[in-house]
Amino acid sequence: MATTIPRLGMHGIGKSFGNVPVLADVDLTVDPGEVVALLGSNGAGKSTLMKILTGLYNRDAGSIRIDGEEVVFGSPSEAVAAGVKLLPQEISVMPDMTVAENIFLGDMPIRRRFGLNQVDGDAMRRRSRELLDQLGFPSIAPDELVKNLPVAEQRIVEIARALAGKARILVMDEPTAALTEQEAKMIFKIIRRLQASQVSVIYISHYLNEVFEISDRIVVLRDGRNAGNFATARTSRADVLAAMLGNTVDDLYDVGASIAAGEEILHVDRLSIPGKIEEVGFTVRQGEILGIFGLVGSGVEVLGRALYGALGPVKGSEVRLGGQVYRPRSARAGKLAGIGFVAAERKKEGIIADLTVRENIALSFQERFERGLFVSQSDESRHAKRWIEDLGIRTRGPEQTLRTLSGGNQQKVCIARWLVEGVKLLILEEPTRGVDVGARREIYGKLRELANRGYAVLILSSDVEEVAGVSDRSLVLDRGRIVGQFTRGAKPAELMAATGNDPAFSAA
Amino acid sequence: MAALFGRPWSGVAMLGVFYLLLVLIFSVLSPFFMTLRNMLQIGGNVAYIGLMAAAGTPLIIAGGLDLSVAAIAGLTGVVISMLYTAGIPIWIAVAIALVVAAIIGVINGLFTTRLRLNPLIVTLGMMSIISGIALVLTGGLTRPLSVPGFNWIGAGRVFGVPVPFILMMAMFLVLWVVMTRMRFGRFIYAAGGNAEAARLIGIPLEKTLISLYVISAVSGAIAGTVLGAMLGAAGPNAAGAQLLTVIAAIILGGTSLNGGRGSVWGTLVAVLILGTLNNGLTLLNVSSFWQDVTRGVVLMLAVSLDQIRTRALGE
Numbered sequence: 001m002a003t004t005i006p007r008l009g010m011h012g013i014g015k016s017f018g019n020v021p022v023l024a025d026v027d028l029t030v031d032p033g034e035v036v037a038l039l040g041s042n043g044a045g046k047s048t049l050m051k052i053l054t055g056l057y058n059r060d061a062g063s064i065r066i067d068g069e070e071v072v073f074g075s076p077s078e079a080v081a082a083g084v085k086l087l088p089q090e091i092s093v094m095p096d097m098t099v100a101e102n103i104f105l106g107d108m109p110i111r112r113r114f115g116l117n118q119v120d121g122d123a124m125r126r127r128s129r130e131l132l133d134q135l136g137f138p139s140i141a142p143d144e145l146v147k148n149l150p151v152a153e154q155r156i157v158e159i160a161r162a163l164a165g166k167a168r169i170l171v172m173d174e175p176t177a178a179l180t181e182q183e184a185k186m187i188f189k190i191i192r193r194l195q196a197s198q199v200s201v202i203y204i205s206h207y208l209n210e211v212f213e214i215s216d217r218i219v220v221l222r223d224g225r226n227a228g229n230f231a232t233a234r235t236s237r238a239d240v241l242a243a244m245l246g247n248t249v250d251d252l253y254d255v256g257a258s259i260a261a262g263e264e265i266l267h268v269d270r271l272s273i274p275g276k277i278e279e280v281g282f283t284v285r286q287g288e289i290l291g292i293f294g295l296v297g298s299g300v301e302v303l304g305r306a307l308y309g310a311l312g313p314v315k316g317s318e319v320r321l322g323g324q325v326y327r328p329r330s331a332r333a334g335k336l337a338g339i340g341f342v343a344a345e346r347k348k349e350g351i352i353a354d355l356t357v358r359e360n361i362a363l364s365f366q367e368r369f370e371r372g373l374f375v376s377q378s379d380e381s382r383h384a385k386r387w388i389e390d391l392g393i394r395t396r397g398p399e400q401t402l403r404t405l406s407g408g409n410q411q412k413v414c415i416a417r418w419l420v421e422g423v424k425l426l427i428l429e430e431p432t433r434g435v436d437v438g439a440r441r442e443i444y445g446k447l448r449e450l451a452n453r454g455y456a457v458l459i460l461s462s463d464v465e466e467v468a469g470v471s472d473r474s475l476v477l478d479r480g481r482i483v484g485q486f487t488r489g490a491k492p493a494e495l496m497a498a499t500g501n502d503p504a505f506s507a508a
Numbered sequence: 509m510a511a512l513f514g515r516p517w518s519g520v521a522m523l524g525v526f527y528l529l530l531v532l533i534f535s536v537l538s539p540f541f542m543t544l545r546n547m548l549q550i551g552g553n554v555a556y557i558g559l560m561a562a563a564g565t566p567l568i569i570a571g572g573l574d575l576s577v578a579a580i581a582g583l584t585g586v587v588i589s590m591l592y593t594a595g596i597p598i599w600i601a602v603a604i605a606l607v608v609a610a611i612i613g614v615i616n617g618l619f620t621t622r623l624r625l626n627p628l629i630v631t632l633g634m635m636s637i638i639s640g641i642a643l644v645l646t647g648g649l650t651r652p653l654s655v656p657g658f659n660w661i662g663a664g665r666v667f668g669v670p671v672p673f674i675l676m677m678a679m680f681l682v683l684w685v686v687m688t689r690m691r692f693g694r695f696i697y698a699a700g701g702n703a704e705a706a707r708l709i710g711i712p713l714e715k716t717l718i719s720l721y722v723i724s725a726v727s728g729a730i731a732g733t734v735l736g737a738m739l740g741a742a743g744p745n746a747a748g749a750q751l752l753t754v755i756a757a758i759i760l761g762g763t764s765l766n767g768g769r770g771s772v773w774g775t776l777v778a779v780l781i782l783g784t785l786n787n788g789l790t791l792l793n794v795s796s797f798w799q800d801v802t803r804g805v806v807l808m809l810a811v812s813l814d815q816i817r818t819r820a821l822g823e
Contacts, residue, residue, distance in 0.1 A: 353768075370691060
């Protein structure tokens, strides 16, 4: 091995956003024809590293060599030209174009006719045919519209597109997230063919069994640093999990004791959402934090908002809220029934960036800050100041525009909205996504305090450490079902193992 | 730069300076411009445009758009004139016309919210339907609308101030209070600033937007009433040419086409600027055809300014 020049050599890569270091001295090498799995929990730096490789971000430090040659990518198109292709997690195909058009999108073969440059449809179809045959899919017709293909075959069209431009390095981000097990096998088959033709693959996935099936080597990142480099054939899942998650419980979650849980606030019995959630049941008590962990696509991204009512009426479910029958119908109905909801995508679904902190906090229960016909700014201000102080929101004051606050402080504003009389249950999706470590600790502390003050708190998160760390009880969701139940003190690795990644763990 | 453009009031202040500059230039160029008589004249002349632009402002802030407003103004004059000719008392005729406009507003609102159609398409279609109906009703002819008492709201003066100007200022004042001091106002900014977030905290988005379409349509009807009373005649397409001025004023006034940002005072200053520009160019004997060109240029400058401002805010 020492004699071959690696296909990719990233050395000493460093990157900070503002004052927050995201990557520090990270190395990643990939040989020609090698499949390297890149693992790490949320925020470990995987996607930042890949964005640097594919030219989306500039690095602050370090070097990148491809086939021995130093490269600097100023933009994604320069990376693509150098043969570095990214398959994003969300499938990006043009549904109303044909398979052949999708494959040659951006680089269509041209012929000259009647003095005009025209797309050479014949050449495009012919070369699509060759590529699809090479990949082992003679059944996909180049003239078919992509929207008529099943999702897995759309994925394959995407891969063919990457190969059409002579890929040397293919980065696949959770390529099987929306696929069935059978379809995932098809993707693996393709990866083996790519391997045979000396294409290097960087494979990002949370599913350990996939990683062990397909990769030659596993590189683990933790907190923006290299945390492990394993030859897949000579390592165990336990070693990889330990490198990913560590064995020590972070003091991030050491934020005060919980009190004894009180009466039952939320009782869910056999909640189903077709195709996403299957007969899920659980309860949340007053004074308790229940955490639900699930990977992308497990249903964790819909369960909370379905209960709140944001997905409209949920049929056939039996939900009780504070002992009363509660039917999720609409966000408004959920709010009036006493549920507060903090959405995962803070920027898109949470903050109203151009309004002030005061206006954002008062907005959810605006009718309570009125004197007669008019909004009472002094009432709003008093209320906002109280929660700015209580939650430690760092702002020049209630009149600051929310846009200019940091992510963590914006998140606190989103929580403060629901801290009014009558709200019994707080549902939070990904409560600390995109929040720096200091603010994370504060948010966990405040959630604990709110629980102790009598709120029932339900957290849904794809961050396993967060769920294991902050919850009094935790559930693990996998493919729409609850597959594990844990009490306080469970290790992140145990929760992760329950997702079906590791039979040895789930038996324990 | 970012700090300057970011503050809502800085935009209005800049416009104010621009307005004063314009006044200064025309004063130098024409001796007839800087007279109290002419200034009040401008105020009266732009009032019907201001009425439409005032109500269009919160609608655009909330993420909507109403291109049918000027057509509604035209239809209103026609309806009032025909009902009056048929023997219905003039003020009852006005009331009926306002109700008709409100219904049109509800239809605009339902199509854009319930069916989630693009407001540009819906209100463009509505504009065509309404101006078509007005043409059918009149056979394309302008109808007389000369009624003692009634014409006062278009041509009358209170202490020398034109009544239409007073009506326009009242409209701006009421909307300003509603938008800054009432719950409904908060919902307007929230709906336009981040509709999904607003929905998720249980704000009645549909109700808010439908109400705004109704307000816009009714203000179109009020504008049509004022215009008819001012001219003593009702043409089927009396205000149609001013649709572009209305939209231009709102955007020039600093309201973001993306929604979420803007104020009625910016719109007011912009209406005065556009009115002054027309008046000044007329006094300088510039052909009205050139005035169309000027308005287009101002609109494009305003939209560019909007973009620069948005980018300065880092979106």
